[in-house]
Amino acid sequence: MEFTLTILGVNGAVPAHGRFPTAQYLQIQNHHFLVDCGEGTQMRISDFGVPRNKLNHIFISHLHGDHIFGLPGLLFSFALNGRSTPLHIYSPEGLEAMITAQLMPGGKLPYPLAFHVIPTDTSELIYENKDLTVHTLPLSHRIPTSGFLFREKPFERNIIPEKIQEFGLSIPQIIRVKNGEDLVLESGKTIKNEQLTFPPFQPRSYAFVSDSEYNENLVPLLADVDLLYHETTYCKDSEDKAAATRHSTAEQAATIAKLAAVKTLVTGHYSSRYTELDLFLQEAI
Amino acid sequence: MEFTLTILGVNGAVPAHGRFPTAQYLQIQNHHFLVDCGEGTQMRISDFGVPRNKLNHIFISHLHGDHIFGLPGLLFSFALNGRSTPLHIYSPEGLEAMITAQLMPGGKLPYPLAFHVIPTDTSELIYENKDLTVHTLPLSHRIPTSGFLFREKPFERNIIPEKIQEFGLSIPQIIRVKNGEDLVLESGKTIKNEQLTFPPFQPRSYAFVSDSEYNENLVPLLADVDLLYHETTYCKDSEDKAAATRHSTAEQAATIAKLAAVKTLVTGHYSSRYTELDLFLQEAI
Numbered sequence: 001m002e003f004t005l006t007i008l009g010v011n012g013a014v015p016a017h018g019r020f021p022t023a024q025y026l027q028i029q030n031h032h033f034l035v036d037c038g039e040g041t042q043m044r045i046s047d048f049g050v051p052r053n054k055l056n057h058i059f060i061s062h063l064h065g066d067h068i069f070g071l072p073g074l075l076f077s078f079a080l081n082g083r084s085t086p087l088h089i090y091s092p093e094g095l096e097a098m099i100t101a102q103l104m105p106g107g108k109l110p111y112p113l114a115f116h117v118i119p120t121d122t123s124e125l126i127y128e129n130k131d132l133t134v135h136t137l138p139l140s141h142r143i144p145t146s147g148f149l150f151r152e153k154p155f156e157r158n159i160i161p162e163k164i165q166e167f168g169l170s171i172p173q174i175i176r177v178k179n180g181e182d183l184v185l186e187s188g189k190t191i192k193n194e195q196l197t198f199p200p201f202q203p204r205s206y207a208f209v210s211d212s213e214y215n216e217n218l219v220p221l222l223a224d225v226d227l228l229y230h231e232t233t234y235c236k237d238s239e240d241k242a243a244a245t246r247h248s249t250a251e252q253a254a255t256i257a258k259l260a261a262v263k264t265l266v267t268g269h270y271s272s273r274y275t276e277l278d279l280f281l282q283e284a285i
Numbered sequence: 286m287e288f289t290l291t292i293l294g295v296n297g298a299v300p301a302h303g304r305f306p307t308a309q310y311l312q313i314q315n316h317h318f319l320v321d322c323g324e325g326t327q328m329r330i331s332d333f334g335v336p337r338n339k340l341n342h343i344f345i346s347h348l349h350g351d352h353i354f355g356l357p358g359l360l361f362s363f364a365l366n367g368r369s370t371p372l373h374i375y376s377p378e379g380l381e382a383m384i385t386a387q388l389m390p391g392g393k394l395p396y397p398l399a400f401h402v403i404p405t406d407t408s409e410l411i412y413e414n415k416d417l418t419v420h421t422l423p424l425s426h427r428i429p430t431s432g433f434l435f436r437e438k439p440f441e442r443n444i445i446p447e448k449i450q451e452f453g454l455s456i457p458q459i460i461r462v463k464n465g466e467d468l469v470l471e472s473g474k475t476i477k478n479e480q481l482t483f484p485p486f487q488p489r490s491y492a493f494v495s496d497s498e499y500n501e502n503l504v505p506l507l508a509d510v511d512l513l514y515h516e517t518t519y520c521k522d523s524e525d526k527a528a529a530t531r532h533s534t535a536e537q538a539a540t541i542a543k544l545a546a547v548k549t550l551v552t553g554h555y556s557s558r559y560t561e562l563d564l565f566l567q568e569a570i
Contacts, residue, residue: 015331069324080298
């Protein structure tokens with residue numbers, strides 16, 4: 001069961017040193033998401049060979065150019081490639097007007113495009129399907145900004161394949177057993193669920209913390225997350241600059257990760273002032 | 286005296302096979318121009334190491350996304366890098382509204398940005414400085430589209446350096462001699478201009494023919510151009526597709542080049558259906 005994050009761009013505001021601005025491709029089971037869409041995202045999708053046509057939901061953290069300037073190109077390429085599937089974009093208010101202005105004079109897209117305005121000051125459920133939920137994460141940046149928390153829903157118990165044949169289980173029986181019920185045979189005999197199944201897989205979670213200054217209010221929202229992406233535009237040498245632009249340092253991101261006891265931290269959105277990135281790793285570990 | 290074209294992107298509508306959409310960096314003497322600005326232009330400028338900060342004039346052929354989606358990122362990066370020099374953008378009508386919509390909510394740019402609307406149905410002078418002129422070239426595409434013809438102005442005659450010392454020439458005398466006048470010495474003796482100078486350099490020219498169907502009306506406008514870029518989205522195998530989308534084939538571009546007796550033809554804007562580009566060369570020669 002796939003749970004894969006492909007980081008398409010790791011750089012902050014100005015692309016540099018061959019590093020592209022923020023964009024991430026997230027696959028959870030058979031659901032495909034794009035998180036932020038900096039300039040060049042469609043080229044990076046192509047470079048990495050991730051399946052662009054399976055993308056039906058795009059989550060945008062805020063309306064700074066380095067997080068959205070790849071959208072018009074991606075939307076147009078979808079059109080030129082004959083897309084007909086609806087596309088949903090979730091973002092803070094204002095994106096629709098910006099994108100609509102860009103889509104002229106190319107005219108109407110051949111697929112439905114729906115914009116969903118998300119809150120940026122509370123953590124709310126903004127998307128759900130049978131396998132997962134997406135909540136917003138309120139962030140502290142220069143303009144309204146939101147992170148995103150992707151959580152798998154609890155899995156059913158796993159049936160032991162041999163038991164299906166052994167007891168000649170029907171589909172309705174299998175469903176009940178996977179839901180945790182015991183099996184009552186025609187003879188009246190009861191087989192305990194534990195003899196038929198093994199425990200469910202642990203649901204996994206990914207939190208995307210886009211541009212934000214150090215913000216401990218996030219800690220309870222990130223508690224025990226499996227994978228946390230937290231921006232680290234600067235290292236400690238530029239702590240003042242981080243504060244002035246309302247960004248985080250590597251050390252600050254690591255502190256949040258530690259306080260929230262997340263299992264793995266990934267960083268990005270590096271300032272173009274850093275040619276090499278070793279310092280970010282040194283500060284974060 | 287520099288006259289250098291750097292092709293930043295050669296692909297048509299959808300970026301593919303590592304090829305970026307249309308953008309060209311043109312240096313003529315000490316003047317720097319950008320011609321079209323597809324998505325990723327700022328990364329390509331960085332890749333090629335051409336000096337972005339010397340760009341004060343951008344020429345946009347038409348408002349299809351693959352020719353303009355790199356503009357917002359470039360304009361923002363100029364701002365983030367502290368640009369204060371005015372920037373001029375020449376394009377068919379409609380660009381200002383599209384770009385202005387993208388610049389929000391980042392707010393006002395810290396440098397003056399001027400949009401100039403160009404004609405697309407006549408060849409007119411739209412820019413001039415002491416060394417060169419730029420004229421529009423009316424093209425035939427699905428929306429109003431213009432090419433651009435860059436022409437150096439006639440050079441002065443070149444003074445033979447040794448003659449300056451030999452006759453003790455003053456600055457005003459040098460200027461008159463370079464303009465072709467004979468030199469009258471204090472003694473009354475006249476030195477013929479041909480003894481003091483050698484002929485001027487030949488002015489050079491570059492024509493950028495963006496998206497356009499085959500159009501022989503261009504021929505007189507392109508006569509004797511030194512370097513012609515003519516789009517060739519397709520090869521002969523897709524001549525119908527070229528006609529339907531109002532693009533050209535390699536053979537058609539070569540025919541225009543031949544009829545106009547241009548010295549060198551460069552092609553581009555290749556459709557992403559072509560993984561390899563050899564066929565374009567074979568058809569054009």
